[in-house]
Amino acid sequence: MTTISLITGASRGLGRNTALAIARKGGDVIVTYQSRQAEAEAVVAEIEQLGRKGVALQLDVGNVSSFPAFVEQLKIAMRRTWQHEHIDHLVNNAGHGEVATVAEMSEGAFDRLVNVHFKGVFFLTQALLPLLKDGGRIVNLSSGLTRVSAEGWAAYAAVKGAVEVLTVYMAKEFGPRKISVNSVAPGAIETDFLGGAVRDTPEFNTFFASMTALGRVGVADDIGPMIASLLSADNRWVNAQRIEVSGGQGI
Numbered sequence: 001m002t003t004i005s006l007i008t009g010a011s012r013g014l015g016r017n018t019a020l021a022i023a024r025k026g027g028d029v030i031v032t033y034q035s036r037q038a039e040a041e042a043v044v045a046e047i048e049q050l051g052r053k054g055v056a057l058q059l060d061v062g063n064v065s066s067f068p069a070f071v072e073q074l075k076i077a078m079r080r081t082w083q084h085e086h087i088d089h090l091v092n093n094a095g096h097g098e099v100a101t102v103a104e105m106s107e108g109a110f111d112r113l114v115n116v117h118f119k120g121v122f123f124l125t126q127a128l129l130p131l132l133k134d135g136g137r138i139v140n141l142s143s144g145l146t147r148v149s150a151e152g153w154a155a156y157a158a159v160k161g162a163v164e165v166l167t168v169y170m171a172k173e174f175g176p177r178k179i180s181v182n183s184v185a186p187g188a189i190e191t192d193f194l195g196g197a198v199r200d201t202p203e204f205n206t207f208f209a210s211m212t213a214l215g216r217v218g219v220a221d222d223i224g225p226m227i228a229s230l231l232s233a234d235n236r237w238v239n240a241q242r243i244e245v246s247g248g249q250g251i
Contacts, residue, residue, distance in 0.1 A: 002026065002027065002028055002052075003022075003026075003027040003028065003088040003089060003231070004027070004028045004029070004030065004078075004082060004086075004087045004088050004089070005019075005022050005027055005028070005029050005030070005087065005088060005089035005090075005091060005231065006029075006030040006032070006074075006087050006089065006090050006091070006128070007019050007022075007029060007030070007031055007032070007091040007093055008032045008059060008061055008091065008092055008093050008094035008124070009032065009033070009034070009061070009093045009094025009095060010029070010031035010032060010033070010040065010043060010093065011031065011033040011036040011037075011039040011040035011043060011056075012036060012039055012191070012192060013189075013191040013192060013193055013220060014093060014141070014186065014189065014191060014220055014223050014224060015031070015091070015093040015094065016031075016039075016043050016220070016224075017220035017221060017223060017224030017225075018091060018093065018223070018224040018227045018228060019031050019043055019047060019054070019224075020043070020046055020047065020050070020224065021224035021225045021227065021228035022089075022227075022228045022231065023046075023047040023050040023052040023054070024050060024228075025228050025232065026052070027052065027088075027089075027228075027231075028047075028052050028053040028054065028081075028082070029047050029052065029053075029054050029055075030054070030055045030056075030057060030074070030077070030078075030087070031043050031044060031047075031054065031055070031056050031057075032056070032057050032058070032059040032061075032094065033056060033057075033058060033059070034058070034059065034060050034061070034094070037056070037058065040056035041056050043056070044056045053081055053082070055077045055081055057070065057073055057074060057077060059094075061092075061094040061116050061120035061121075061124060062112065062115040062116040062119075062120055063115075064115075064119060064120065064123045064124075067123060067124055067127040068127070070127075071127050071128065071131070074128075074131070075131070078131075085131055086131055086132070086133045087128070087131055087132055087133065087136070088132075088133050088136050088137065088231075089136060089137045089138070089139070089231050090125065090128055090132060090136070090137075090138045090139070091138075091139045091141070091227060091231075092120075092121045092124065092125065092138070092139070092140045092141060092163075093139075093141045094116065094120070095116055095117050095141065095193075096112070096113075096116060096193075097156060097193060098110070098112060098113050098155060098156060099152040099153060099156070100152055100155070101151060101152055101154070102154050102155075105154070105155050109155070110155050113155050113156055113159050114159055117156075117159040117160060117163060118159045118162045118163060118166070121140055121163055121166065122166060125138065125170065129174075132179060134177045134178055134179065135177075135178040135179065136177075136179050137179070137180050137181075137182075137230070137231050138170065138174075138179065138180070138181040138182075139181075139182055139183070139184055139227055139230060139231065140163050140164075140166070140167050140170075140181070140182070140183045140184075141163075141183070141184055141185075141186070142160045142161075142163050142164050142167075142183040142184065142185040142242065143156070143157060143160040143185055143186065144185050144186060144187040144188070144244055144246045144249050144250070145157040145160065146160050146161045146164060146185060146242075147185070147244065147250065148211070148249060148250030160185075163183060164183050164185075164242050167181050167182060167183040167240065167242070168181075168240050171239050171240035172240070175239075180236070180238065180239040180240075181239065181240065182230060182238060182239065182240065182241045182242075182243060183241070183242045183243065184223070184226070184227055184230065184243050184245060185242055185243065185244040185245065185246070186218060186222075186223050186244075186245050186246060187208070187212065187217070187218055187244070187245070187246025187247060187249035187250075188204075188205075188208035188209075188211075188212075188217045188218060188246075188249065189217065189218040189219065189220065189222070189223060190205070190217055190218065190219050190220075191220055198217055205217055208249070211249050211250050212246065212247045212248055212249045212250075213247060213248025213249075213251055214247035214248055216247065217247075218245070218246065218247055222245065222247070223245055226243075226245050230243070
């Protein structure tokens with residue numbers, strides 16, 4: 001039976017890669033984007049080229065007040081494309097980076113991190129629960145920086161740590177509906193995250209590669225297929241776990 005996965009922030013980077021990995025495994029995908037509509041529609045076109053169905057919807061994960069309207073738009077898109085209103089999987093992927101030491105972090109930057117990475121994950125999941133099938137799956141994106149530290153990432157890592165705790169509580173609360181919830185924590189990855197810092201800055205790339213047992217930083221293809229696999233029936237008994245996908249970073 002075909003599954004339908006909703007992935008936030010899927011116009012680029014890990015979200016895009018995850019969407020395409022799911023489509024390659026035979027799933028249909030709803031991708032959300034904040035402002036990159038053309039890129040999101042290009043992802044949908046790639047999904048369709050793989051023989052699957054895709055839909056792109058605008059969503060600002062940092063704006064909780066917009067969630068009721070988003071849910072209504074989602075229902076309309078679901079009825080139009082799949083003739084029902086239920087999804088199988090939710091991947092809370094959307095995010096951004098704010099780099100500053102504890103001494104230098106501004107309140108505005110801190111609030112943006114909390115709103116997108118924690119408050120948004122909490123309340124979007126709440127809003128979508130009525131549309132998530134019993135027996136469904138949720139994956140919350142965390143970070144390898146909750147386990148190893150790097151200067152300037154205290155606030156980012158702290159909100160990702162909050163997501164890891166939230167994941168365990170979600171798994172407990174949603175257990176009666178047989179919904180499993182896990183967090184995936186990538187290490188340093190070559191994407192356009194934070195302006196492509198790891199991908200395009202040789203000293204960053206070399207630094208993180210030197211910390212990694214496999215001797216390189218990750219690429220999107222190291223993460224998306226893993227998430228797609230976690231959503232498959234092969235991993236139905238994995239629940240309430242933090243799964244690091246970092247090539248052995250910081251060991």
